[in-house]
Amino acid sequence: MDPAAKTPRQGPRPLPLHLLTAMNGWMSSRGALPMLRNASTDWRPEVAKRAAQLRKNLPKPAPDETPADPFAAAVEAEIHNRLSAFSRGLNAYRNHPYRRQLEDPDVLWESGATRLLDYGPRNGRPAVFVPSLINRSYILDLSQRRSLMRWLAGESDVRPLLVDWRAPGETEQAYDLSDYITGPLDQALDAAVAAAGGPVPLVGYCMGGLLTLALAARRPSDISGLVLLATPWNFHTERVAQAEALARAVAAATPLLDAYGVLPVDIIQSMFSALDPFLVTRKFIHFAGANPSGAAAEDFVALEDWLNDGVPLSGPVARECMGGWYGENTPHRGAWQVAGAPVRPETVEAPALVLIPQQDRIVPPASTTALADALPNAESDSPRLGHIGMVAGSRAKSEVWEPLARWLADH
Numbered sequence: 001m002d003p004a005a006k007t008p009r010q011g012p013r014p015l016p017l018h019l020l021t022a023m024n025g026w027m028s029s030r031g032a033l034p035m036l037r038n039a040s041t042d043w044r045p046e047v048a049k050r051a052a053q054l055r056k057n058l059p060k061p062a063p064d065e066t067p068a069d070p071f072a073a074a075v076e077a078e079i080h081n082r083l084s085a086f087s088r089g090l091n092a093y094r095n096h097p098y099r100r101q102l103e104d105p106d107v108l109w110e111s112g113a114t115r116l117l118d119y120g121p122r123n124g125r126p127a128v129f130v131p132s133l134i135n136r137s138y139i140l141d142l143s144q145r146r147s148l149m150r151w152l153a154g155e156s157d158v159r160p161l162l163v164d165w166r167a168p169g170e171t172e173q174a175y176d177l178s179d180y181i182t183g184p185l186d187q188a189l190d191a192a193v194a195a196a197g198g199p200v201p202l203v204g205y206c207m208g209g210l211l212t213l214a215l216a217a218r219r220p221s222d223i224s225g226l227v228l229l230a231t232p233w234n235f236h237t238e239r240v241a242q243a244e245a246l247a248r249a250v251a252a253a254t255p256l257l258d259a260y261g262v263l264p265v266d267i268i269q270s271m272f273s274a275l276d277p278f279l280v281t282r283k284f285i286h287f288a289g290a291n292p293s294g295a296a297a298e299d300f301v302a303l304e305d306w307l308n309d310g311v312p313l314s315g316p317v318a319r320e321c322m323g324g325w326y327g328e329n330t331p332h333r334g335a336w337q338v339a340g341a342p343v344r345p346e347t348v349e350a351p352a353l354v355l356i357p358q359q360d361r362i363v364p365p366a367s368t369t370a371l372a373d374a375l376p377n378a379e380s381d382s383p384r385l386g387h388i389g390m391v392a393g394s395r396a397k398s399e400v401w402e403p404l405a406r407w408l409a410d411h
Contacts, residue, residue: 008094011308014266017273018280022086025278026079033075082285089284092292098301102141105149108161109191113169114184116191117162119149124159126196127152127408128189130215132207133180133317134268135310137164139392140205143302145295146392148401156405161192163208167311173261176316178339181214189215193222201225201411203404205391206232206363207321210331213371214338216348225411226352226375227404230363230387233345233371234332235325238364239275246271247327250318257319262312269310271322276361303392332370345374352378353407355390355400362387 012018108118116128117137129149131137140162141149152158163185168175175183192200201224204212209231216223235243249271250263257263273280283300290297313321330336336343354372356365365382372380383390383399390400 009096009305009308011094011304012090012280012284013269013308013310017270021273021277022083022281025281026082029075029079030072033072082281085285085288086281089286089288092290092297093284093287093301093304096292096297096301098298098305100138100143100302100305102138102144102147108195109188111184111187113166113172114188115164115166116188117149117164118195119153119160119162121153121159124153124157125200125408126159126161126192127201127203128192128212129160129162130185130202130204130208130212131163131165132205133165133211133311134207134313136306137162139306139388142306142392143299146299146302146396148391148396151397151401152405152408156409158405158408159195161188161195163188165311168262168314173314174316175314177211177214177320178337180317181211181218182339185211185215186219189219189222199224201227201408203227203229203408204231205229206387209371210325210343213345213348214343216350217341217343217345218338220348220350223350225408226348226350227407228352228354228368228371229400230355230357230360230368230390231371232325232331232363232367233374234329234367236329236332237366237370242274243326243329245274247323250322253318257315261315263315263318264312265310268313272362299394303388345371346376348375349377351411353404354378354380355404356380356382357385357387357390358382359384359386359389 104117105120106118107115109116119141129140131140141147144150149160149162152160165184172180189200189202199222202212202216204210204227206229209228210233212226213228213231216226250257253263253267256267283304287297287300290300324330324336328335331343334342334344352372352375354368354375356368356372358365360368369380372378381403383395385393385395385399390396
């Protein structure tokens with residue numbers, strides 16, 4: 001066995017936050033029980049009828065001499081059951097023997113912290129894939145079963161070239177988005193165009209979609225097509241209060257950014273966990289009942305390992321994305337600029353394909369739809385998948401990979 005497989009994982013990150021969320025959430029049921037018995041339900045008119053029926057059916061409080069209240073005992077048992085299942089799921093994940101064994105492909109180009117990975121085949125037609133700066137690029141090359149890059153290389157005539165940002169080094173810690181786009185991303189495109197002998201399609205995923213959009217606007221003659229996967233544009237279609245809270249959080253982290261130059265991974269994870277605070281507890285309770293030796297368990301562990309293997313953001317990028325994109329909705333308002341020029345999708349005339357996953361809980365579908373509507377030569381589709389499932393899920397091949405391969409073959 002690989003020695004690393006004997007070492008328990010550190011995630012889900014940040015582990016103390018998820019443990020406290022679970023404990024506080026479920027233990028609060030104990031404190032809320034007396035209020036549930038006595039409180040009015042008029043404060044929630046939409047559930048008043050159901051709440052009143054529930055309150056009517058609650059057992060009456062037990063007299064002092066009665067040893068236990070059966071409803072309170074049931075609440076205690078449920079708290080215990082959930083905490084126990086959560087703990088089992090965490091331990092099963094942290095001690096699972098799976099470790100990612102895929103070797104990196106050849107490097108076509110490299111500068112500083114950024115590489116352009118070449119998945120071949122050499123006689124294929126190059127297409128440049130651009131992931132988010134926040135998470136590691138291998139979400140597109142997750143495992144032997146879940147690798148968009150390797151599937152395209154083996155099952156189509158596409159030669160996938162993947163931008164691998166890696167953790168910002170000393171130079172990149174001072175980069176803003178303009179620096180990334182006009183520096184390493186520009187240079188990676190140069191390498192791809194040279195390999196292709198002409199224009200190439202760009203494929204951007206999530207935050208990477210905004211970077212590719214800006215690049216396509218800057219260099220239209222080098223772009224033959226543009227694919228945007230779950231790419232946000234209007235950051236205020238839903239959860240506006242949460243978006244603005246994220247901006248305030250990064251503003252409050254200014255002393256940290258000034259001291260370290262980057263926004264650490266655990267801080268990023270903490271901020272985004274606010275979108276669904278109990279997601280981690282639900283996932284690991286479910287994982288507690290999984291067959292640990294099955295393929296589904298291995299897929300779960302592979303994805304969780306990637307989620308917990310993020311990279312920090314440079315301070316300027318953190319401010320620009322979370323303060324500008326989320327807080328001020330600068331892309332949709334036409335206020336986001338790269339190298340002094342506003343990024344406007346209506347100026348990008350390249351053929352475009354916009355994939356809008358219907359079950360996306362990270363990027364609301366309406367946010368991406370706003371971008372599809374603004375592009376003058378775009379077609380769109382809405383696969384019945386989530387944000388990550390669209391590129392690495394069990395149905396990604398039929399609903400995203402194959403349609404993507406067909407579209408790239410035409411562009």
